[in-house]
Amino acid sequence: xxxxxxxxxxxxxxxxxxxxxxxxxxxxxxxxxxxxxxxxxxxxxxxxxxxxxxxxxxxxxxxxxxxxxxxxxxxxxxxxxxxxxxxxxxxxxxxxxxxxxxxxxxx
Amino acid sequence: xxxxxxxxxxxxxxxxxxxxxxxxxxxxxxxxxxxxxxxxxxxxxxxxxxxxxxxxxxxxxxxxxxxxxxxxxxxxxxxxxxxxxxxxxxxxxxxxxxxxxxxxxxxxxxxxxxxxxxxxxxxxxxxxxxxxxxxxxxxxxxxxxxxxxxxxxxxxxxxxxxxxxxxxxxxxxxxxxxxxxxxxxxxxxxxxxxxxxxxxxxxxxxxxxxxxxxxxxxxxxxxxxxxxxxxxxxxxxxxxxxxxxxxxxxxxxxxxxxxxxxxxxxxxxxxxxxxxxxxxxxxxxxxxxxxxxxxxxxxxxxxxxxxxxxxxxxxxxxxxxxxxxxxxxxxxxxxxxxxxxxxxxxxxxxxxxxxxxxxxx
Numbered sequence: 001x002x003x004x005x006x007x008x009x010x011x012x013x014x015x016x017x018x019x020x021x022x023x024x025x026x027x028x029x030x031x032x033x034x035x036x037x038x039x040x041x042x043x044x045x046x047x048x049x050x051x052x053x054x055x056x057x058x059x060x061x062x063x064x065x066x067x068x069x070x071x072x073x074x075x076x077x078x079x080x081x082x083x084x085x086x087x088x089x090x091x092x093x094x095x096x097x098x099x100x101x102x103x104x105x106x107x
Numbered sequence: 108x109x110x111x112x113x114x115x116x117x118x119x120x121x122x123x124x125x126x127x128x129x130x131x132x133x134x135x136x137x138x139x140x141x142x143x144x145x146x147x148x149x150x151x152x153x154x155x156x157x158x159x160x161x162x163x164x165x166x167x168x169x170x171x172x173x174x175x176x177x178x179x180x181x182x183x184x185x186x187x188x189x190x191x192x193x194x195x196x197x198x199x200x201x202x203x204x205x206x207x208x209x210x211x212x213x214x215x216x217x218x219x220x221x222x223x224x225x226x227x228x229x230x231x232x233x234x235x236x237x238x239x240x241x242x243x244x245x246x247x248x249x250x251x252x253x254x255x256x257x258x259x260x261x262x263x264x265x266x267x268x269x270x271x272x273x274x275x276x277x278x279x280x281x282x283x284x285x286x287x288x289x290x291x292x293x294x295x296x297x298x299x300x301x302x303x304x305x306x307x308x309x310x311x312x313x314x315x316x317x318x319x320x321x322x323x324x325x326x327x328x329x330x331x332x333x334x335x336x337x338x339x340x341x342x343x344x345x346x347x348x349x350x351x352x353x354x355x356x357x358x359x360x361x362x363x364x365x366x367x368x369x370x371x372x373x374x375x376x377x378x379x380x381x382x383x384x385x386x387x388x389x390x391x392x393x394x395x396x397x398x399x400x401x402x403x404x405x406x407x408x409x410x411x412x413x414x415x416x417x418x419x420x421x422x423x424x425x426x427x428x429x430x431x432x433x434x435x436x437x438x439x440x441x442x443x444x445x446x447x448x449x450x451x452x453x454x455x456x457x458x459x460x461x462x463x464x465x466x467x468x
Contacts, residue, residue: 025436027237056240056439060317065206065245066238080206080233081341 017047018095019074023059024052024067033068033082040088046096073098134333149188156181175366182358186276187351191343193272197231198342202335204232206242213259214250218302221255226294229262230287236264236433243440244317247310254302260437261453262294265428269350270399277361277407285464286420290428293456300452309445353400361407384418385461389454392425402426417464424457 020037024030034052041048053059053071062071066080070088073095077083156177160166166173209228213221234242239260246256266287275283307315330338402423409419434446441449 025237025240027235029235029237056244057317059241060244063245065210065242066233066235067241080235080238 017049018072018092018099019049019051020092021051021053021071023062023064023069023071025054025056025059027067029082030068033070036082036085037070037088040085040092043085044089044092044096046092048092048096145188145192149185152185152188153181155184171366173366175362178365179358179362182277182361183355186273186354186358187347189272189276190269190350190354191347193268194343194346195339197268198339199335200231201233201342202330202338204228206232206234206238206245209259210246210249210251213246213255216252216255218252218254218299221252222258222295222298222302225251225255225258225298226262226291229259229294230266230291232259232263234263236430236436239433239436240439243437244314248315248317252302253307253310254298254300256298257301257449258294258298261297261428262291264430264433265294265424266290267399267427269346270403270423270427273354273357273400273403274406277403278410282416285416286423289420289460289464290424293424293428293453293460297449297452297456301449304448306445306448309442309448311440311442314440350400354403357400357403357407361411364408364411384415385421385458385465388418388422388461389425389457392422393429393450393454394431395426399427415465416468417461417466420464421457421461424460425454428457429453 020041022030022034022037024033034050038050041050059067059069062069062076064076064079068082069076069080070078070083070091072091077091078087156179159180160173160177161168164173164176166176209232212228213225216224243256243260246259247253271283271287274286406419406423409422410416429450434450437449438446
């Protein structure tokens with residue numbers, strides 16, 4: 001999909017993990033979301049790559065108007081609030097499943 | 108498989124079921140019972156405070172300690188209960204408004220109508236000053252006029268639900284209404300003035316070059332009432348969980364003043380007679396920064412000691428409406444002259460409000 005900074009492609013290579021980005025310029029809730037996302041990556045067992053996006057250009061590339069925001073594989077999942085932990089885990093799992101699905105179609 | 112967007116925790120689990128209607132009825136009954144219980148407890152707080160102070164602790168009626176304890180035992184639970192209900196209600200109301208929807212309403216508006224709408228929407232749209240920059244860019248690059256954007260940015264922090272509840276709880280609905288009404292007027296007028304001044308050239312040039320457009324997230328997904336209630340509950344957990352110590356401390360200070368400090372202590376230097384007290388209050392208030400819960404005890408102290416209402420309102424608004432951290436954040440998108448104009452216009456508005464109230468009341 002074309003949304004996003006152009007640095008992330010949803011189809012991704014087989015080797016790389018699910019790309020999780022926390023958008024926010026360092027507000028307290030952005031830090032909370034980052035910590036929750038880190039916990040979720042661990043708990044879900046998904047091969048994930050967690051990243052902070054703290055520049056205004058990087059944040060605006062996703063066209064969000066509130067922070068913190070959570071982006072999984074280039075898709076904005078959540079804007080302006082810290083979602084429940086279980087929800088983050090579910091997003092990671094579904095992103096991983098999507099990847100496995102595209103990968104599995106090959107021999 | 109279905110892709111899920113947005114933040115809604117329950118949307119994907121909503122399946123039609125036979126028990127659905129029963130559950131809804133059950134929720135309604137529970138909500139009604141809860142409201143009734145809330146009202147009963149709320150109504151019995153004042154007798155409880157007096158009973159605790161005079162019967163249980165055996166303090167003298169009309170004595171200093173007695174009236175301080177009775178004040179605290181009545182006000183503390185009252186304000187916390189009010190706070191919980193209002194924060195819940197505001198959380199539910201805000202679930203109807205997203206920055207995206209607000210922007211869609213404001214984009215391309217004429218200035219006068221736009222300023223009024225923006226100030227009103229600033230009150231109900233979820234906003235945190237740490238999001239001021241992405242919001243500012245998202246607004247001005249999609250056709251929301253600069254002055255209208257400012258009306259929103261001024262109203263959002265200035266009219267604060269916690270301050271509104273505390274003012275209502277401690278001073279009554281007239282003061283609370285005055286605060287909300289004057290806050291709106293300042294936001295509308297200041298945004299209109301900034302729009303008339305045509306200051307777009309003082310916005311950092313890269314802002315208008317930023318690519319913008321509708322957000323990628325499915326932020327407009329339909330929510331159920333259960334989801335909205337969850338929003339409210341989360342707001343209560345988040346906000347009340349954070350501010351209750353300030354509230355209690357504030358009421359304790361209020362109780363001490365109520366019992367011990369002589370009336371009209373402040374009247375000589377913050378009363379109506381001292382013309383310089385309003386600009387002084389604004390000058391002190393602008394660089395100060397505090398959350399609404401922290402400022403109310405000071406407001407209470409000043410008012411109880413005989414300071415004039417206009418002066419106190421001006422002080423309070425300049426503390427919570429104009430904050431140093433927010434202007435530093437906004438410096439990323441605004442040049443210094445525009446920030447100075449913004450602070451100057453809002454401060455002037457607050458000044459006028461202070462004088463008008465001191466004159467009228």
